[in-house]
Amino acid sequence: MKFKQIFQRLFGSNKQKPVSPQNGTQADKSEKMQKMLMMLSNTKDVELTCDEVFALLDQFVELAAQGEDVAQLMPLVKHHLDMCEDCRDEYKVLESIVQNVA
């Protein structure tokens, strides 16, 4: 997929910052459209829910920390993390804890 380029052409090259929660309410309208189309194109018929991902997250984080190919081993968890910012944020924090504290 070459969405990145499409977006840059579409929305101007001067701002290629990723859509982030920090944009908050300032997210401009075109970003909303682009975010939605991205989400649509990545939508799968079967997806895990937040609770299902939460149940597997500790295992997923440890496997990733051990250098395992988690996208291969737990593709549905990986997909959910790509789609869901709440779960992704939690994953990132847990990952840094496992790397630094454990």
Added chain:
Amino acid sequence: MDKRTNEEWIADLRAGGEQQAKALEDLRAIILRGLPYAIAGRLDPNSPESEALAEEVVQETLMRVLEYLDTFEGRSQFTTWAHKIAVRAALTELRRRRWREVPLPEMEMNEDGDSSYRELPDDQASPEDQVDRKDMLKRVNRIIMEELTDKQRKALMATMEGFPLEEAAQRLGMNRNALYKLMHDARLRLKKRLEKEGLTPQEVLSVFEQAGK
């Protein structure tokens, strides 16, 4: 000491009395070492607010750990599992604080589909391309109006505005898990409707790609 095996953690936490109290004390120290990673970038880590938050979260986490001890399946280190519970509790509270003053956005799209999306950068687009683009936006907006429930549209707007799912869910009177399902259903509907109209999300984007040339 925090060098217990998973089995020892479980046994100690179930033991009651002194043995349990010691395990809780050790677990508390471990969780407090992890929490700065949740707070970093969200609150000033040295503020009294952060300290109070950490205290609040660690209490809640220890309670939940005891409550859900039977659900621990040993697929990870026990401490990773406990950190996971702490992270969820911490981020939930941090999201609530950050977003509590922000109202859920109102629907911006009107029936006509002549919506907010029209203000796209179009410096390079020819007049024909601009028309194509506008038509496509109108079409997508119409599909959103026709396919989604009111709740789904509200949630879609909110997440596009950067609202955390959990916060949007709470305002809509549901939990995060249920809202994820609702939004998954909404995405599937929109995608299928686009397909029915002979479009993929990529094709919708490509209209804008051409328009930008």
